[in-house]
Amino acid sequence: MNFFKRAWLNIWVKKGRSLLLILVSSAILMFVLAGLLIRSAAVKATETAKNEAGATMTLSANRQAAFKKMRQNSSRSSSKTSRPKLTLTPVKLSDATKIAKLSNIKTSNVTSSTSANAKSYDTVSTTSGMGGNGGGPTGMKSSASSGDTQIDGVTATSLTTTFSEGQSKITKGRGITANDKNTNNVVIEKELASQNNLTVGDTMTLKKTSGNKATVTIKVVGIYTASSTSSASAGPMSTDPANTIYASYTLANTIKGSKYAGTADSVTFNVTNPAKVSTTKKAGNQLISSQYSLSTDDASYQSVKASMANVAGFANKIVWLVAIAGTVILALIVILMIRERRFEIGVLLSLGEARWKIVAQFFTEMLMVIVVAIAIAGAGGKFVGNQLGSQLVSQSTTTQTTTNATSDQPGGQPGGTKGSGPGNRQAASTKAKDLNLEIAVSAVDLAELGGFGLAITFLSIMIAAGGIIRLEPKKVLIS
């Protein structure tokens, strides 16, 4: 094993050359490590996206089935004076409960919206408003008269997109929670509160728009601010966004009328594993009748997944390109080194040294260099990976956002809840934009880098070894 000693002596005595080799190898391995880190970070980010970006499934009335029924009724009816009515069946909460019990369902949010007229307070009027309140966030409201106050009944405000994505924020008190079920607690907008000198703990009254038009007293438990983007999706016929009051869906149902008890406009389910959303949808469809439909929205997850797939793919290319280029570069360096040291090789051969041991000496020398280079790359790879990764993510998410923007079609499931409507597409894009790779050097990454370093060294030495195998000592030593 004399070649170990020779390798060490050579590396130690020729410090300048060794340093140069270490620098070149470090640069190569640093980029290999950066690629590896970005790749593993992209995989991790995709995993995280499953939990954070999430996907939703919405149970609502089947509009297509309702239209079909309406057309059938229309053809059967002999009367030309009476126009057929579109009847949307409210979602039964008992059905929603069955779906909520599916294994991939994390949480659910019941949405029931309606409107009422202000009694003890004045609504915020919008100077550029069109007036009236023709549409609501759900199709259900078509059966009720419209009021000047929008009541969005939910299970919890934190489960709605507007709050979870930060478009609306609780500034005082608290939001609506599941504990507010069967209470008259509400959360009102800051402008509405300010205009009417209302604060948390105060009560206000409103009047139903249908039935006996009874008065309902509600209690303010929280105040929120709505950003300007909230109104963007509300449509031209809506009231000012400041007139939207959040309450428990039970209160919304009470205002709508007794026949709406135990129902909802829609129920949105947050799924645990977005990758299995279609399987969950299939299972859910088996639990409901054709009057209802289940729609899925995993845009956030798909957006993150696509971005990360791009990043991981590019990182993979970096790893292989740098590894191949590194092998070629190192092979060329070793070939030059062998040419420079042909006399030494000749003397070794004249002493009777086996050719494989001479190759082993060069391999050992390069191995010593690579070990130091791995340590340097390990220290610097995180920095390079961070720089490269953030650049890649930024490019990738920009491309993805553009793709989303061009592929988004209007007319999605209306409603402000998570997982539906165009507003949610925006949220998906926002999430993708905010995505950041967490670059960290782990033992596994270093082991993988070591493997690449070893392979690069081995291949470069093997490529260059031809020079040693073919070298004839007579030609070198005796001239």
Add this chain to the structure above:
Amino acid sequence: MLKIQDLGYWYQDEAHPLFQGINLTFESGKSYAILGHSGTGKTTFLSLIAGLDKPKAGEILLGDHALKQIGLTNYRRHDVAIVFQAYNLFTYMSPMNNLLTAMAITEAEHAGDRAYAKQILNDLGIGDNLVDRNVQQLSGGQQQRVAIARTMCCDAQVIVADEPTGNLDEDNTKAVIAQFQRIAHEQNKCVIIVTHEPDVAAQCDHQYRLENKQFTKLT
């Protein structure tokens, strides 16, 4: 010890051999000088007896075994040691490490024995202050003595030297040739020196001249 039988060698074709039908015997305990002008093939002859090349015709025998039977690598490792005109030391090593490396590769009896290597170096005038210095810091004469020491520390029975005094001054030349004589006579080794200097050849026990593709014994 070393028998040359009908040895022939050519580069281009057999019709124009460098030498052909050479029959010689080199014995242990003696020194031989091979003289000849440039281009006569004396260095090629040396490369053949050093096991660096294969003869095109004839055979070289070590004792009763042909070199092709022994294997050239094996022969170089155990039976022959070479001194080159350009010294060809390991430039990144000290004289001591040059010797230890040679001893390790040739699997010499004293492999790894620093004291033994140091004694040989001291005997050749490489003092204690030089043994661990890089060989590139030594003079030409000192480097040639290290090269000779390298052949002595191995257990090779045949020592071949290609113009070993070519780069040395007169004093160093005398010292080096005297050393080769001692190796031959005291260690009972067969020393074959290729040279073009008659003064150097005159100090060896036997002299051959390579001329007109044939060897002629001078003394």
